[in-house]
Each structure stands twice: as structure tokens, then as C-alpha cells.
Amino acid sequence: MDSKTVSKVDVPYEHWDRFFSPVACVVMITTVDTEGRINAASFATCVRVNHEPTCIAFTVEKNKDTYHNVLATQEFVVNIPSFDRAILEKVRIVGVRFARGVNELEKAGLTAIPARVVKPPRIEECKSHFECKVEWVKEWLNRLMVVGRVVAASANEDCVDKDGYAVLEKLRPAHYCGKAFKTKLKDGALFVAAYETMEVDMIYQGPEVEQT
Numbered sequence: 001m002d003s004k005t006v007s008k009v010d011v012p013y014e015h016w017d018r019f020f021s022p023v024a025c026v027v028m029i030t031t032v033d034t035e036g037r038i039n040a041a042s043f044a045t046c047v048r049v050n051h052e053p054t055c056i057a058f059t060v061e062k063n064k065d066t067y068h069n070v071l072a073t074q075e076f077v078v079n080i081p082s083f084d085r086a087i088l089e090k091v092r093i094v095g096v097r098f099a100r101g102v103n104e105l106e107k108a109g110l111t112a113i114p115a116r117v118v119k120p121p122r123i124e125e126c127k128s129h130f131e132c133k134v135e136w137v138k139e140w141l142n143r144l145m146v147v148g149r150v151v152a153a154s155a156n157e158d159c160v161d162k163d164g165y166a167v168l169e170k171l172r173p174a175h176y177c178g179k180a181f182k183t184k185l186k187d188g189a190l191f192v193a194a195y196e197t198m199e200v201d202m203i204y205q206g207p208e209v210e211q212t
């Protein structure tokens, strides 16, 4: 894994929206409890939901450590791993239901580095990081829907261009396929690469196009 020697650069405010790409991806979210103990969990439900201010949403099952920590501290960091077997194996370890108080980063052999603004750490081995403060939450079914406002963003320096656009072939983000395939979770979990791009032209010529 290309960690430890990687230098992270801050992504300025005006580029946060364009840099969260694709709009949804598999992530590891770090939080701390009221005593500052680190927690990490994997999420497939993470989506960028507003442009200005840049806001990111996810849902977490009630009574998970992330649920308690987000409600108690109002902060979290979204860390985006790449589509590489070594880090996705760690995404799976971080997704194991460890007992409350266990630091999943230690279990997975991942490195906590300080965040730029918030208390939860960044995960060094991830390529980009969005530090968030809770904007609103909603309890729903057995879940908590969390929307966070980005307060700092950073990335490996080769993953962001000078205009703040994502260098997708370096970031190489992934989606989690969930239960859509007949894999048994204990054996294999399926991920799909999310960085093949295709620019699609506007072929509709109606007057509404001007407004969008």
C-alpha cells in the first residue's frame, strides 16, 4: 500500500464540491466518543447531497458506535479508499461488529493521522478525506440518517488537480455491491470500480437546456 510516505494537500473550500467524485462511494467513517476514543466503520451509503455548502450524507444502524459518537460529538471524517484489494480487505475488517470501544483502525492495521479541523482522525491509507460537522440527523426505521457539512477536505497530492478536480485514475474510488449478487458475506463481498468515465453530450435541444 502506498501509505506512510504520501503527502496530503488541503483542498480549498471552493473545490470541495467538485472534488467529491463520484457522487456516492464506499467509505470508512471515523468518529470519536466523548472520551476521545477512536472508532471507524465502513459505509456503502455515503452520498454527496448538496453543492453549496458541500454536504455529505450516510445512514447508520441505530446503536452502532458511529451512531452514538455522531450524536454525542457532532463530528465525523469521511475517508475514501481506492479500488485496491489491500485496502478493500481492510474496509471489510473495519466493517466487522467489534465491541464498543474497540479501535477498528488498529484491528485493520490502518494509520490514524490528525484531521485538519475536527477531532476524529483521517485514515492515512485512504486517498481523500472530508471532515464534517453534523448539519442534521433523522431517526428513521432502524437507522439514523446523518447529513454533515464539510468543514475541511484533503487528499494525496497526486489525486487532485490544480483546479480542484478529482484525478479519478489516481483516486480509483469504489462502490459496494451489497446484496445484489449471490456472494456470502463471510466469504466474499463484491466491490465495483467507480472511475471509468464517459463524457455524455446534451443531445436534447429544447429551451429548458439553457436553465440547467
Ligand SMILES: Cc1cc2nc3c(=O)[nH]c(=O)nc-3n(C[C@H](O)[C@H](O)[C@H](O)COP(=O)(O)O)c2cc1C
Pocket (backbone or CB within 6 Å): 026, 039, 040, 041, 042, 043, 044, 045, 046, 059, 060, 061, 063, 064, 065, 066, 067, 091, 092, 094, 095, 096, 097, 098, 176, 189
Ligand atoms: C462495505 C461495507 C459497507 C457497509 N455499509 C454500511 C452502511 O451503509 N450503513 C451501516 O449502518 N453499516 C454499514 N456497514 C456495516 C458497518 O460497517 C458495521 O456494522 C460496523 O460494525 C459498524 O461499526 P460501529 O459500531 O463501529 O459504528 C458496511 C460494512 C461494509 C463492510
